[in-house]
Amino acid sequence: MISKIIAEDLVTKSEKLILKADKMVIVTHVGPDGDAMGATLGLWHYLMTIDKEPIVIVPTAFPNFLAWMPGAECILVYEDYKDQCDKLLFEAELIFALDFNVSKRLASMEEAVLNSNAEKILIDHHLHPGNFTKVAISYPELSSTSELIFRLICRMGDFSKINLACAECIYTGMMTDTGGFTYNSNNHEIYIIIAELIKLGVDKDKIYRKVFNNYSEDRMRLMGFCLFNKMKIYPEYQTALITITAKELYQFKYQNGDAEGFVNIPLSIDGVVFSVFMREDTDKIKISFRSQGTFPANKVAADLFGGGGHLNAAGAESYSNLSETIKKLEVALPDYKDFL
Numbered sequence: 491m492i493s494k495i496i497a498e499d500l501v502t503k504s505e506k507l508i509l510k511a512d513k514m515v516i517v518t519h520v521g522p523d524g525d526a527m528g529a530t531l532g533l534w535h536y537l538m539t540i541d542k543e544p545i546v547i548v549p550t551a552f553p554n555f556l557a558w559m560p561g562a563e564c565i566l567v568y569e570d571y572k573d574q575c576d577k578l579l580f581e582a583e584l585i586f587a588l589d590f591n592v593s594k595r596l597a598s599m600e601e602a603v604l605n606s607n608a609e610k611i612l613i614d615h616h617l618h619p620g621n622f623t624k625v626a627i628s629y630p631e632l633s634s635t636s637e638l639i640f641r642l643i644c645r646m647g648d649f650s651k652i653n654l655a656c657a658e659c660i661y662t663g664m665m666t667d668t669g670g671f672t673y674n675s676n677n678h679e680i681y682i683i684i685a686e687l688i689k690l691g692v693d694k695d696k697i698y699r700k701v702f703n704n705y706s707e708d709r710m711r712l713m714g715f716c717l718f719n720k721m722k723i724y725p726e727y728q729t730a731l732i733t734i735t736a737k738e739l740y741q742f743k744y745q746n747g748d749a750e751g752f753v754n755i756p757l758s759i760d761g762v763v764f765s766v767f768m769r770e771d772t773d774k775i776k777i778s779f780r781s782q783g784t785f786p787a788n789k790v791a792a793d794l795f796g797g798g799g800h801l802n803a804a805g806a807e808s809y810s811n812l813s814e815t816i817k818k819l820e821v822a823l824p825d826y827k828d829f830l
């Protein structure tokens with residue numbers, strides 16, 4: 491047995507909304523990652539087994555290494571089918587918002603979701619949930635939204651409706667949001683859930699290979715370039731910084747998601763507890779922060795760049811140029827020495 495984390499009234503409310511809705515849409519954040527995909531597709535498979543026909547819409551394309559996920563072929567990418575998606579969102583009676591806390595994470599589809607008269611249910615594990623849904627199932631103490639989907643289905647009494655495809659999606663999200671159970675993964679109940687998923691037929695080793703051993707040659711070479719040429723270590727601050735320009739990304743034929751996970755790599759250097767990755771985008775610098783132990787990655791993200799996230803994993807955007815952004819971090823590093 492696992493503990494009942496989701497409050498009873500949230501379970502009841504969700505159940506009621508699901509029961510009465512015919513037209514449902516499931517949405518997730520821009521640049522969907524493994525957990526975004528696992529949660530949306532896991533929920534999608536479950537709803538299909540109870541004779542609902544939800545549609546999954548993602549703001550932007552998902553990375554190729556997740557294209558094998560069962561149901562991925564049915565996902566609509568908002569950017570590519572804007573008119574069709576707008577219509578679906580407008581006509582929806584119920585919208586699930588998964589794996590993000592504030593509506594701006596929907597990027598270009600934010601307006602269409604907010605303007606829809608559909609009832610909305612947020613299911614998420616990020617801190618500080620926004621107030622744009624009728625029901626908010628927000629549990630930042632859980633390491634993935636996919637785990638939350640599993641818990642919600644069980645609490646609605648439908649464990650028996652979880653089929654293999656649903657289980658594979660949920661497992662994928664739990665695995666990717668914990669880096670293959672290497673961080674944020676000490677809650678023993680994670681492994682009770684995994685045991686159930688394996689009983690349902692999930693081949694966890696195969697999923698690991700599909701997700702993590704699925705690099706393109708370009709991605710592998712970009713990673714090598716980042717580590718060899720672009721990584722700077724600040725030993726006195728136990729910090730690593732990797733920066734990459736738009737031009738360099740172009741040289742390595744950068745695809746969406748290609749730099750996913752790069753920020754974690756320097757943490758495997760002995761002594762490094764804080765790692766920052768900056769990627770130059772067309773109009774901004776995207777910054778990822780990772781840390782180990784009690785070093786507050788989210789505090790640095792918030793203090794310097796107005797970003798946020800979890801203690802050990804956070805993100806932000808900078809609208810200065812790359813060299814100014816680097817400088818800002820370097821100048822501030824001494825202020826965080828006390829956290830080391």
Ligand code: MN
Nearest residue numbers: 525589635667
């Ligand atoms: Mn997540």
